[in-house]
Amino acid sequence: MDGRVVHARGGDRSGYRPVRSVLCGSSEPSSSQQCTSQPWTIVEALLRLHAFNTLYIADLDAIRGRVDNLSCVLDIHHRYPALEIWLDDGLYTAPPALRRRAPDGRIRLVVGSESVTHPHLPEMRALFAGADAPVLSLDFQAGAFVGPPDLLTDIARWPPKVIIMSLARVGSGTGPDLDRLLHFAARSPHTEWYVGGGVRHADDLHALASAGARGALVASVLHNGGVGANDLAAFSKC
Secondary structure: OOOOOEEOOOOOHHHOEEOEEOOOEEOOOOOOOOOOOOHHHHHHHHHHHOOOOEEEEEOHHHHOOOOOOHHHHHHHHHHOOOOEEEEEOOOOOOHHHHHHHOOOOOEEEEEEHHHOOHHHHHHHHHHHOOOOOOEEEEEEEOOEEOOOHHHHHOHHHOOOEEEEEEHHHOOOOOOOOHHHHHHHHHHOOOOEEEEEOOOOOHHHHHHHHHOOEEEEEOOHHHHOOOOOHHHHHHHOOO
């Protein structure tokens, strides 16, 4: 947000502040430690912790209808070409434009349900059926689905990869929403499920894997040291 990596907490974006991390210091320009306000330095610190193969980026400026940070995302892509980037920019960037800027396909759009309106639904369904289908993020705030109800119920039209995003749990340390994962995994067992929000420690990661998650979106628990390199190595084998 505003060109910096911020610590997301509870979905209240107006209150987000630059991240402070045991991995590197902070994302403030004044930090004298090894991370700076440049997002790629945060990425570098994460990759020192673990050989992640996917990086989720929420471009909060674009999601809020401001300017986008695509140039920053492309910089990360060029520095780390083996890393697949999942980009949620609130449908700011059209897929054809992204393919022109990143023709190798290593930047995959995330369609957040909070950014989808009813007129967009036919277009979204066509995108989800394509060979390079975006990731769908089913966004929930305070337990309620945020987005068109049809998007939540039209399981047959979902893309292969779907995120269950519990916005109120993001950065909260209250634990992931296992019940919601179990509910959706039972409804669509062939979907690759990913869960965002609430992870506190390695036990949460293993509970998610046991409940059917293919992966988890984690940030706070990495920056506060709640999950370390050994935990990540063990989880990646699940």
